[in-house]
Amino acid sequence: MEGRKVLLEVKHLKQYFNQGKPNMVKAVDDVSFQIYEGETLGLVGESGCGKSTTGRTIIRLYEATGGKVLFRGKDVHGKKSKKELKEFNHKMQMIFQDPYASLNPRMKVSDIIAEGIDIHGLAKTKEERMEKVYELLETVGLSREHANRYPHEFSGGQRQRIGIARALAVQPDFIIADEPISALDVSIQAQVVNLLKDLQKEKGLTYLFIAHDLSMVKYISDRIGVMYFGKLVELATSEDLYDHPLHPYTKSLLSAIPQPDPISERLRKRTEYNPAVHGYTPDEEVKMREISPGHFVMCSEKEYNQYQKERLVVK
Numbered sequence: 001m002e003g004r005k006v007l008l009e010v011k012h013l014k015q016y017f018n019q020g021k022p023n024m025v026k027a028v029d030d031v032s033f034q035i036y037e038g039e040t041l042g043l044v045g046e047s048g049c050g051k052s053t054t055g056r057t058i059i060r061l062y063e064a065t066g067g068k069v070l071f072r073g074k075d076v077h078g079k080k081s082k083k084e085l086k087e088f089n090h091k092m093q094m095i096f097q098d099p100y101a102s103l104n105p106r107m108k109v110s111d112i113i114a115e116g117i118d119i120h121g122l123a124k125t126k127e128e129r130m131e132k133v134y135e136l137l138e139t140v141g142l143s144r145e146h147a148n149r150y151p152h153e154f155s156g157g158q159r160q161r162i163g164i165a166r167a168l169a170v171q172p173d174f175i176i177a178d179e180p181i182s183a184l185d186v187s188i189q190a191q192v193v194n195l196l197k198d199l200q201k202e203k204g205l206t207y208l209f210i211a212h213d214l215s216m217v218k219y220i221s222d223r224i225g226v227m228y229f230g231k232l233v234e235l236a237t238s239e240d241l242y243d244h245p246l247h248p249y250t251k252s253l254l255s256a257i258p259q260p261d262p263i264s265e266r267l268r269k270r271t272e273y274n275p276a277v278h279g280y281t282p283d284e285e286v287k288m289r290e291i292s293p294g295h296f297v298m299c300s301e302k303e304y305n306q307y308q309k310e311r312l313v314v315k
């Protein structure tokens, strides 16, 4: 990643819901990472660990309770003029998990897709607006005849394509895809992932790709971050994470992936993560440490030394 331009920088991001109340939730708790221009960063972890909140906070659907988000070096949060906000909204878009819930059932596909075009004034005439809609439909593998239909007339995969077209309409640089394939049939998942990959190549897009398991993420991500209870616990290139997982939570996630080969599947041992395995003492500093270039793990100094050895043995 040396020499690559950073597009998005998340610095000590915090999102505490109901702060100061007994029901406070530290949904995102001091998370830092960078996303490089043109790459896909996968973000994985079990349901409720704070992935969506991380995405939603980056894109300012929620105001952060701490930390910073820099987009091309500019602070996304804090007080912003209307013009600046519009500019950020223009450059960052989100695709949601549930293509059923995220499309307004009473709106025609053309109006759903053109919403951003209208908000940002990207078409001068009605004809230009419709031309853009047709082009977007074709870009995502649908056809112009679909423009006058309503969301309920489409399958799950097609609806997700509409969601993708809607995101693309404002020509963003960065897209957060929040479990975009989790609600789809397995047979359709690869098609949507391939579409996202093709679009990335074609348009030079940068993705934050959120998923709850590790099975499809490797295929789309350059690097992967693993979240556990609001914290980022491991960050590495996809290959490194699969070949040399270090944090016991990452290992447990990997052990949960079913193997296509029957023998490997029979031999597969599921491990459960128990945070007590760390046995941290109060004086130990637990933080992200770089084990090898670009491979970070949340650990104490003692674990750091163990992980160093573990890596050497596996290699």
Ligand SMILES: Nc1ncnc2c1ncn2[C@@H]1O[C@H](COP(=O)(O)OP(=O)(O)O)[C@@H](O)[C@H]1O
Pocket: 017, 018, 025, 026, 027, 045, 046, 047, 048, 049, 050, 051, 052, 053, 054
């Ligand atoms: N708007 C909200 N208000 C209060 N708590 C929330 C809100 N949104 C999410 N949470 C809580 O924050 C935690 C992280 O949720 P979320 O980011 O949705 O996790 P994930 O996307 O990884 O499943 C969960 O405990 C969830 O209940």
Ligand SMILES: [Mg+2]
Pocket: 048, 051, 052, 053, 178, 179
């Ligand atoms: Mg989520």
